[in-house]
Amino acid sequence: MGQLIGKLMSIFGKQEHRVIIVGLDNAGKTSIPYPFLKNEAVPACPTIRSNVEKIVLQKTHFFMWDIRGEEALCSAWNTYYSNADVRGVPGLGGAV
Numbered sequence: 461m462g463q464l465i466g467k468l469m470s471i472f473g474k475q476e477h478r479v480i481i482v483g484l485d486n487a488g489k490t491s492i493p494y495p496f497l498k499n500e501a502v503p504a505c506p507t508i509r510s511n512v513e514k515i516v517l518q519k520t521h522f523f524m525w526d527i528r529g530e531e532a533l534c535s536a537w538n539t540y541y542s543n544a545d546v547r548g549v550p551g552l553g554g555a556v
């Protein structure tokens with residue numbers, strides 16, 4: 461997670477960024493933004509299709525999408541991927 465946040469911080473300059481997080485089921489995708497969301501608990505259930513959270517760091521807004529890893533949804537990853545500024549895969553070393 462540190463590498464992902466480091467990547468986000470390194471591209472400051474824009475006021476708004478779109479981030480997608482893809483990975484296998486139960487990899488921890490939905491949990492990533494929650495340390496930055498005060499008073500919100502991580503959902504206890506698996507994501508149905510996708511989930512989006514907005515976090516604000518130093519006046520920069522990040523829209524963080526996480527997309528369920530089940531095989532039937534993998535074909536939709538490309539749509540999210542091509543519209544994102546930052547992509548992250550939990551467990552594979554951070555952001556690209």
Ligand SMILES: Nc1nc2c(ncn2[C@@H]2O[C@H](COP(=O)(O)OP(=O)(O)OP(=O)(O)O)[C@@H](O)[C@H]2O)c(=O)[nH]1
Binds near residue numbers: 483528
């Ligand atoms: N030990 C540990 N557990 C974690 C971590 N991040 C998430 N978890 C736990 O892993 C489980 C799955 O987390 P989610 O964030 O829901 O995973 P997900 O990838 O969104 O899962 P799907 O929506 O089913 O694809 C939960 O029980 C979390 O509490 C972590 O960094 N360490």
Ligand SMILES: [Mg+2]
Binds near residue numbers: 490506507511526
């Ligand atoms: Mg999830």
